[in-house]
Amino acid sequence: MSGSLLVVDDEEIVRNSVRQWLELGGFTVRVAAGADEAMRLVKETPPDAVLTDFRMPQRSGLELMRDIRRADPDIPVVLLTAHGDVPLAVAAMREGAYDFLQKPHDPELLSAVMTRAIERRQLKLQLRQLSDRLAAPGEIDARLIGLSKPMVAVRASVLELAGHDRDVIVTGETGTGKEVVARALHDFGPRAKAPFVAVNCAAIPAELFESELFGHEAGAFTGARGARIGKFEHASGGTLLLDEIESMPLPFQAKILRALQERAIERVGSNKLLPVDVRVIAAAKGDLAADSRQGRFRSDLYFRLAAAEVHLPALRERGNDVLLLFEHFAAAAAQGAGRTMSPLRADDLDALLAHDWPGNVRELKNVAERYALGLVATGRSVAEILRRGEPGAPQRSLADRVAAYERALIEAALREHDWSIAAVTEELGVPRRTLNEKMAKYALARPGRKEP
Structure with a gap:
């Protein structure tokens, strides 16, 4: 996953180590030593996502997040927190933070979270384009929504x-x-x-x-x-x-x-x-x-x-159209009910991409409308709403959720490129052998062919 990130931390060693790790993963990274410098960089060239330390001298990561949301509410902000700051980070997520990671952070998890954050940003940009099309009722994009x-x-x-x-x-x-x-x-x-x-x-x-x-x-x-x-x-x-x-x-x-x-x-x-x-x-x-x-x-x-x-393709064959449609239906439902829709969190995106959607777009619309209303009786997170629709379904571990997300991401890329291994390795930035191993692990094969 390519994309531009802004890393904000007052400790130079932390800034540089995080930057080096993320650049190895294919991200374009800029760094800032504090909130003021970070806001200057955001205004110059808005990044796809921001990773900021929670506690910094002069102005905190929470204050920076608020400033970024005022400048561009669609830029996702991920907070790096110490163990004692977790309750504050959870409160920050209620204000609109995308996610938080505890120090010392797991590098692999950091890459996964920032990848999802960038996808969130790109989804928002696609939704802006979609909104322009929906404003013109004569456009077919307003009827048959999807970029897959x-x-x-x-x-x-x-x-x-x-x-x-x-x-x-x-x-x-x-x-x-x-x-x-x-x-x-x-x-x-x-x-x-x-x-x-x-x-x-x-x-x-x-x-x-x-x-x-x-x-x-x-x-x-x-x-x-x-x-x-x-x-x-x-x-x-x-x-x-x-x-x-x-x-x-x-x-x-x-x-x-x-x-x-x-x-x-x-x-x-x-x-x-x-x-x-x-x-x-x-x-x-x-x-x-x-x-x-x-x-x-x-x-x-x-x-x-x-x-x-x-x-018509099944929804599970449409990749990130799931996220696009969910945001569209949820925003419409929230507007109709006179409510402000809660932003999707990382685990919400995981749940949307990992679900098989046997009821397809009709099922997705129902879940989106329930999410937009935010009622305790029906569940306030996507994962909770989906679990309540499947009585007795156990909560999944972090490893299961990451695996489900990875499988959905690889399958979407394969379908998008008509199962061209070369094209997918280039898009995802992984070696051919690694992709083949993961396809075998997740039993992914072109319809009509045996697993690789």
Whole structure:
């Protein structure tokens, strides 16, 4: 991890030893002997993070932290403290300090903490850019948030397909945002001013499918007192989303196929064909191609829909997008509740990156909103909120947390560079042998290949 650090300590021996160690780790380091000199350097060229001694003559590290936060609240400050200063350091973290380390510090832990601090700073800068994009509601970045390579590809696909009128399949795990993509395909295309109608196929009883989608005439069946238009007619001119289409009963799939081929439907109880001008987007949690091969989904309907396909990556495949999305959702929730959001601590970042997110973006949004409210009943730290969502889950040791963070960092870099070992060794600044050993340790291998 490269980045610029400012080290502040009144003892020259400590300053130089810390600087030498961090420079060996690839950081660019400047040093200052006191708070006044440090503030001058911060104003000249803001660093990515600051490491400062807690007790210094004239002005303390806590006073320096307050000055830095006034100048630029997004610069993370890490405090070096003696054993007796730990309660004061904890209080300083409530004021916004990023983290603290006790003297004598562990060099490896120091590098890990400063790496996370720099990532925090870079995340904040990315959030500023994101906020500018979100201020323009016409930008797709405001809909499909993320800077990872998979999400850049998704946005490009959506913008390309939005201008076409072909039907589309959107696939992805639960909570990845399939309806958000469907809505973007509608809103960024020529049908934007027409209706967007979403239907959850899993929520419709089998006997009501035809009536719900095609409508019915008065007296078509018991209880049908008047004529009713279906979802196809309601969406005419616009877009119809068939969510969880894999749940659609096989007998009705043939009727959907005919409607798509003829662009016309028959209401229940009528023999009259009604033309419908509608673009259909089908969303599926699983692999529709595999389902069609195995007879669980009509292959002819699959091929009719599969003129184009957008696959949404799971959140665990999106690297630091987890942090970006969390900050976005938490900030929005805090603003909506009229609260000030507590800054994320190092253990919060660890917890976010180490979690598998089986519920994907939907789960992340829920955790972010609970964190923003800061209620004791739901947990005030990310790790606590996640533990309460997993009854009986034990608290992890420092070694487990560092290992989980390291694994997440390496996996994110591998995915970002399409599993190019050479590119990842250059980005992370580690020898190829070390990277291979860590990939073996954490069972990291390109999907479809054996572990290294």
